[in-house]
Amino acid sequence: MSTLEVNTITPQSGTTLTLGGSGNTVTLGSGVTASGFGGITEADQWRLNTNFSATGGDDYFTTNLERIDTDSGGYFGTGMTESGGVFTFPSTGYWLVMYNFSVAYVDNLQAYINGNLDVSTDGGSTYSRGARGFTSIDYNTEGAPNSSAFCTILLDVTSTANIKVKFGGNAQATNATFRGQTDYNTTTMTFIRLGDT
């Protein structure tokens, strides 16, 4: 086997460079670091760790949030930073943000409950509704009402200083409880960086 030692390989013409052909295997040597391929470099997941009783209006989680830390839960990359319920991205890029919320225990009521994922493009001064999940529960017919819903948004984070997200919900009635647990996930926020902006 011969060894080709060059610093750069570029197409002789055009912009396409092909290595091997159909049926071939192209292998990178052990320990090689390859860059420029993109791919997922960041993934992080947070959760509400304490139950939260809705006020009947727009509510936002401002505290009692934690990065998952049980059952081999983890993150890779730099990870999100959170302050007062506002999440900041560690780097620009296309980010998939997913919000799953669990609700329960509406005392003798029928109620709709929304989960809100709000996005700011001005550093957190103002927010608009980025995504909303809907569910409803009926205490009278179900007896032990619980429900979960989900919403998601793909964000082009062009500025980590300006693009922020926060989470919460809106319940038709007070005493609707957003479920928060520290031992397992109930209401969660997941962030995955899919690629460069």
Add this chain to the structure above:
Amino acid sequence: MRPETLEDYLVSLHTGQWFGWSDAKNKVYANLIIHDSSKTKPTEQECIDGLAQLQADYDQAITDKEARKASAKSKLEALGLTTEEIKEAFGI
């Protein structure tokens, strides 16, 4: 869901994120913290009594609900409906 924990009682006291835990992995009274200064921290005994009352209320509500079902069923049977017909029509 039957109230079972201190947290179940606390969420019934006030709305909003008025409380949390110094150690969320150990949600006992000693670790209860109050985020909202306009709210008063309940005593441990108030929490114990409050949870017991919630459980009693829940159990009573279930009992009352079952009693209403049984009453409705017996009234329907008295009208001549069969058990199968009642189940099909009313789900009880």
